[in-house]
Amino acid sequence: MSFLWAIIAGLIIGLLAKLVLPGRQxxxxxxxxxxxxxxxxAGNALASAFGVADTSGIDWIRHVFQVGVAAVLIALVTPMWARRHA
Known part of the structure; x- marks a missing residue:
């Protein structure tokens, strides 16, 4: 069941990361x-390193780290993918 949640979370985080990046990916x-x-x-690990992985209420800072790391990864991978499939 945790594998299914990882896919769902990955979909949401990935789509949010694409939304914060300018242009089309x-x-x-x-x-x-x-x-x-x-x-x-990686965002969870980064949040743990900064000591903000578990806060009271919704862990907004952890989610920002997750989306931020995913956005950086998408920004790095998109040009490689475009060159490979052009």
Whole structure:
């Protein structure tokens, strides 16, 4: 069941990351989900390193780290994907 939640969270984080980036990112949905999952895991680790992984209420700072890391990953992967499929 946690694998299913990882996919759902990866989809949401990946789509939010694509929304914060300017322009169009012509990468497939499966790659967006994969980068969202990686961004979520790395964002959790980064939030833990800064001591903000668990706060009272909604962990907004942790979510910002997750989306931020996913956005950086998408920004790095998109040009490689476009060159490979052009």
């Amino acid at each position: 012509p990468i497939p949905l499966w790659l967006t989900v994969l980068l969202g999952i990686v961004g979520g895991v």
